Amino acid sequence: MSLTILQLPQDVLLELAKHLNVGDLLSFLSTCRAIRELRLERSLWLETLIRIREVELQPLPLSTAETLDTLSRDELQKVVHRAHGLKNNWESEKPRIIGMHSLSVTSQSEIFCIPGAHIVVTHGWGSMSCWDILTSQRVGDLEFPELIVHAEALSMEMNGKSLIGACFQLHGLIKNLVVICVDFRDRAHISMSYVVSPAAKDTLQFPSGFFIDPQIMGFLADSKLVTWRLDADAAIQTTPYHGVLTGAQCLPIGRSIYALSRGSARSEGKLQVIPHPATDRQSTVISVSPSPCEIYESIKVPYPAHWRTWTLWDPYVFAPQYGIFAVICRSFSSVQDEELAFIHFRPARMVHGELEFSQSCVYRHGEAISDVAVGVSGTYVLLRINPANATPYLGLVHFNATPVPHTTFRRLEVEDTLVFSCVQIAFDEQQGLVLLVDNVGEMTVLSYA
Amino acid sequence: MVLLVTSDNEQFQTEKDIVERSVLIKNMLEDVGESDQPIPLPNVSSSVLKKVTQPSTGPTEIDVRGRYLSTASTTVESPSRPPILEQSQDETRKRTTDISEWDQKFITVDQEMLFEIILAANYLDIKSLLCRRWLQDGSQHDQGARPPEEIRKLFNIVNDFTPEEEAQIKKENEWAEDR
Numbered sequence: 001m002s003l004t005i006l007q008l009p010q011d012v013l014l015e016l017a018k019h020l021n022v023g024d025l026l027s028f029l030s031t032c033r034a035i036r037e038l039r040l041e042r043s044l045w046l047e048t049l050i051r052i053r054e055v056e057l058q059p060l061p062l063s064t065a066e067t068l069d070t071l072s073r074d075e076l077q078k079v080v081h082r083a084h085g086l087k088n089n090w091e092s093e094k095p096r097i098i099g100m101h102s103l104s105v106t107s108q109s110e111i112f113c114i115p116g117a118h119i120v121v122t123h124g125w126g127s128m129s130c131w132d133i134l135t136s137q138r139v140g141d142l143e144f145p146e147l148i149v150h151a152e153a154l155s156m157e158m159n160g161k162s163l164i165g166a167c168f169q170l171h172g173l174i175k176n177l178v179v180i181c182v183d184f185r186d187r188a189h190i191s192m193s194y195v196v197s198p199a200a201k202d203t204l205q206f207p208s209g210f211f212i213d214p215q216i217m218g219f220l221a222d223s224k225l226v227t228w229r230l231d232a233d234a235a236i237q238t239t240p241y242h243g244v245l246t247g248a249q250c251l252p253i254g255r256s257i258y259a260l261s262r263g264s265a266r267s268e269g270k271l272q273v274i275p276h277p278a279t280d281r282q283s284t285v286i287s288v289s290p291s292p293c294e295i296y297e298s299i300k301v302p303y304p305a306h307w308r309t310w311t312l313w314d315p316y317v318f319a320p321q322y323g324i325f326a327v328i329c330r331s332f333s334s335v336q337d338e339e340l341a342f343i344h345f346r347p348a349r350m351v352h353g354e355l356e357f358s359q360s361c362v363y364r365h366g367e368a369i370s371d372v373a374v375g376v377s378g379t380y381v382l383l384r385i386n387p388a389n390a391t392p393y394l395g396l397v398h399f400n401a402t403p404v405p406h407t408t409f410r411r412l413e414v415e416d417t418l419v420f421s422c423v424q425i426a427f428d429e430q431q432g433l434v435l436l437v438d439n440v441g442e443m444t445v446l447s448y449a
Numbered sequence: 450m451v452l453l454v455t456s457d458n459e460q461f462q463t464e465k466d467i468v469e470r471s472v473l474i475k476n477m478l479e480d481v482g483e484s485d486q487p488i489p490l491p492n493v494s495s496s497v498l499k500k501v502t503q504p505s506t507g508p509t510e511i512d513v514r515g516r517y518l519s520t521a522s523t524t525v526e527s528p529s530r531p532p533i534l535e536q537s538q539d540e541t542r543k544r545t546t547d548i549s550e551w552d553q554k555f556i557t558v559d560q561e562m563l564f565e566i567i568l569a570a571n572y573l574d575i576k577s578l579l580c581r582r583w584l585q586d587g588s589q590h591d592q593g594a595r596p597p598e599e600i601r602k603l604f605n606i607v608n609d610f611t612p613e614e615e616a617q618i619k620k621e622n623e624w625a626e627d628r
């Protein structure tokens with residue numbers, strides 16, 4: 001008698017099911033009753049989610065307040081469906097808006113999302129506010145006349161807290177460093193607290209490249225590396241630093257701080273590796289990575305004389321958990337209304353505590369870009385495209401490492417007036433949220449999951 | 450060398466390090482100590498044992514439509530490696546980059562043999578013989594989803610859902626369907 005799949009013991013079937021990609025798994029579970037029983041196994045969903053994150057390199061639609069260990073089988077199953085649905089939606093020809101609502105936020109100059117948490121931070125000179133997107137409520141405020149929040153200095157802790165780096169700054173000089181903690185472990189009582197450093201003794205000019213991790217925050221200032229141990233009693237430390245980097249972004253990984261400069265329209269950026277002061281307090285030597293210029297090797301941008309305007313965004317840098325180290329965006333316009341924009345994806349992975357880079361992948365767009373928001377993985381970039389002779393619209397660029405590194409571009413169909421009137425965009429890749437804020441502080445939340 | 454006896458009474462002289470990929474046999478050998486006694490495998494036929502004990506330095510895979518994949522290639526990995534879900538990312542990446550090379554090493558078996566091998570691997574507790582891509586047909590549709598009807602056809606599964614259950618499943622999978 002012939003052996004069929006249903007004669008396999010349940011534990012073998014379960015093992016087989018765990019090896020399917022999500023789409024096949026959901027189909028497999030829908031073939032018959034006996035196989036459908038497998039869905040009652042919590043381990044099936046748990047391992048599928050780990051696989052999505054670790055193998056398919058897709059961030060899960062969860063905040064750090066929710067850990068896989070604590071979720072029930074039902075919740076895990078829902079996360080699988082949501083993650084898979086979102087991925088399919090982003091990758092379809094015409095991504096669909098699943099939900100849309102709006103809320104009034106105070107008209108501040110910048111916004112960013114706390115990834116996965118349905119929390120958005122709005123900030124401007126002297127103030128910062130947190131908003132719960134699910135309830136449309138403001139959940140916290142900070143107001144200090146000299147406060148400047150640095151969106152790039154955002155650290156997600158694994159238990160539902162986010163640390164945001166900020167400073168008190170007057171006439172271009174940093175006076176104090178500030179760390180703001182947003183605690184969203186309890187959704188009903190999201191709270192904000194802050195710690196201010198002692199006053200800086202040195203003159204700290206031209207700050208750039210703010211970074212933060214759970215132990216330390218810091219930045220680069222005019223030939224100094226400035227660090228502070230997130231303690232109200234710990235003095236701000238400065239270390240001489242010899243590379244002057246324009247528009248640098250810093251990222252602490254392991255025992256090093258990776259500083260990637262944006263370069264100029266004519267020149268390429270540079271990557272420098274600086275010893276992490278917390279692990280190597282004595283070192284004042286700046287070590288340069290083996291091939292500091294290579295970071296831009298494939299992004300040589302010709303700079304013809306007739307380019308009239310250009311925008312160079314500071315690079316976005318990532319601990320390459322999802323295969324991307326840096327995303328670099330540049331946009332040019334010429335007097336003849338020629339336009340060209342570049343989104344550079346720089347893939348890398350961690351090998352024995354060191355970054356190992358692979359070939360860059362560049363997306364070229366024939367229209368000018370006015371705003372950029374990059375998701376938490378670095379593989380999705382939301383663009384507000386602003387051609388000289390057409391209405392602005394939103395686009396999404398996705399970097400995909402398999403089968404060969406390539407990018408795809410999708411236009412997001414969003415009402416013209418929304419895109420036209422928006423002055424700020426933000427993006428939560430994990431939850432599939434696109435946020436648009438207009439100049440009177442009306443924020444529209446578009447959900448793609 | 451270890452002497453194995455299959456369900457159809459065939460005897461196999463097999464290298465010790467190959468049979469020790471099976472946790473079951475390894476434990477048996479440890480229990481009996483050094484001995485020339487044959488080890489009976491009443492649940493494994495000779496044709497299946499041949500497949501399972503094929504010398505291989507890498508992970509062995511079974512895939513689709515009963516194709517059986519063995520990688521006697523350069524990647525030397527521990528035979529008792531954990532299933533894919535516990536693998537480090539590095540290994541996984543290596544695996545994906547190696548796929549084209551692996552594809553060439555498919556050995557075709559029919560579906561019944563596929564299940565026999567899966568059962569034997571389960572019985573013998575050979576972790577390296579987990580069939581990771583048993584539903585994928587090679588490299589092409591690895592990302593996409595096969596509709597349930599296609600899977601039913603492939604494995605002769607009879608749809609025994611009531612229309613109500615079907616509607617419920619459809620609703621549940623709504624998020625996941627291609628749009």
